[in-house]
Amino acid sequence: MTTAPALLPPSARVYVAGHRGLVGSALTRYLTAEGHEVITRTRAELDLRDPEATAAFLRDARPDVLVLAAAKVGGIMANSTWPVDFLEDNLRVQLSVLAGAHAADVDRLLFLGSSCIYPKHAEQPIREDALLTGPLEPTNEPYALAKIAGISHVRSYRHQYGRRWISAMPTNLYGPGDNFDPETSHVLPGLLRRFHDAVAGGSEEVVLWGSGTPRREFLHSDDMARACTALLRAYDEPDPVNVGCGEDIAIAELAALVAEVTGFGGRIVWDTSRPDGTPRKLLDVGRLRKLGFEPAVALADGVRDTYRWWLEHKDS
Ligand SMILES: NC(=O)c1ccc[n+]([C@@H]2O[C@H](COP(=O)([O-])OP(=O)(O)OC[C@H]3O[C@@H](n4cnc5c(N)ncnc54)[C@H](OP(=O)(O)O)[C@@H]3O)[C@@H](O)[C@H]2O)c1
Incomplete structure (x- = not known):
C-alpha cells in the first residue's frame, strides 16, 4: 500500500509570498527556526500581479510549499478610499500565484483570506459555514x-486537479512589522500611534470614534505563524479554517490597555456621532483547536512587544 507524502515534510522548501509583511515576516522567522529553507522575493524583484514573471519564478524556484501572504491589506479608511485597488490587486495576485503554482507543480499551498469574508450579520462566534449566507459589510x-x-479558486484546484491546497481565515492580526501609517493602519497599530502622538505632543485628551462598546478579536502574528504551520502540517480539506484566539475585547478596554502601554494619562473621549460598525466580531476556532493549536501570546504582552518594535523602527 502506498501512503500519501507528508503534508509538510521537515525538508520542505517553502516560498513565503509577502515575506516582509506582518504575517509573512513572522512566518519566515518561525519556519526558519523550525529548520525549513524559506524562499523569498521582494515586490521590487517580483510583482506578483505579473502572471508571466510569477510563473517563471515559480518554475525556476520549484518550492515544495507556498504560503500566499502577499495581498493589498488595509483598514476601513484605505478600503473605502481605494476599493478598485483592493479588488484588482488581490484578484491579480491570486490569479498569477495560484496558476503559477499549479504550472510549477506546487502540491501544497496555503491561501490567506480574512474574517471580513463573512456576512456582516453572521451569528457569533462566526463558523466557517457562515460563508456566503448573507450580505457583506459594504x-x-x-x-x-x-x-x-x-477560497473558491483554491477549492477548485483541489477538485479539478487534486491539489492539496488549503485556505485559512485569520481574525485581526497585530505584531512586530505591523503598519502604523495613520491612513492605512488597522485598529490596534492605529490606536498605538494615536496615543503615542498624544503623549509626544503633550495632549490631555484623545478622541476616538464610536462608543467603545464594539468587541473585536486580536491574534499576535507569532501565533498566526504557528497556526499556519499547524495547518500546513495537519489540515487537508476544501473548507477554510478560522484562525483566531477565541476571545474578544471591547474597543474601550483595548484603548485603556494601549493608553497604559504608551504611558498616556489623559482623558479618552468617545465621539458617539461616529459609527460603531458591527457590535461584535469573534471567530469560532473549534476547527483549528481540534488540530491542537492554542495561542501563546497574551494580548497585553503582545501590545507591549508591538509598541516596543515600533519605537525601535519608526525612524527607519
Ligand atoms: N493584518 C491583518 O490584520 C489581517 C487580518 C486578516 C487577514 N489578513 C491576511 O493575511 C495576509 C497577510 O497580511 P499582512 O497583514 O501580513 O499584510 P501586509 O503586512 O500588508 O503585507 C503584505 C505583503 O504583501 C506584499 N505584496 C502586496 N502586493 C504585492 C505584489 N503585487 N507583489 C509582491 N508583493 C506584494 C507586500 O509587499 P511590500 O512590503 O513590498 O508592499 C507585503 O510584504 C493577507 O492575505 C491578508 O489579507 C491580514
Missing part, C-alpha cells in the same frame, strides 16, 4: 469578494 466588500474568489 465598506470592505471589494476586498472580501476578492478573498472569497481566492
